[in-house]
Amino acid sequence: MIHGWSALGGLTMAEWEDELERWLKPFLDRLGHKTRQRMCPLYVAGLIGPGDRKSVQPMAERLATGN
Secondary structure: OEOOEOOOOOEOHHHHHHHHHHHHHHHHHHHOOHHHHHHHHHHHHHHHOOOOOOOHHHHHHHHHOOO
16 A cells, blocks of 8 residues: 555545545534534535445445445
């Protein structure tokens, strides 16, 4: 593993989530409302996260195991 990248050519899931959280931090601090701060990472992860399909059901299935 080099710089957090897996042998398959991308970050592992845990590393990807940590990197997203780190990257979003300055933006979340400016959202103000606690609900927005809590929901924004889930929304962004659903849009840009791993997985081919971006419809609600596949995203919910991926999130169900971790949250």
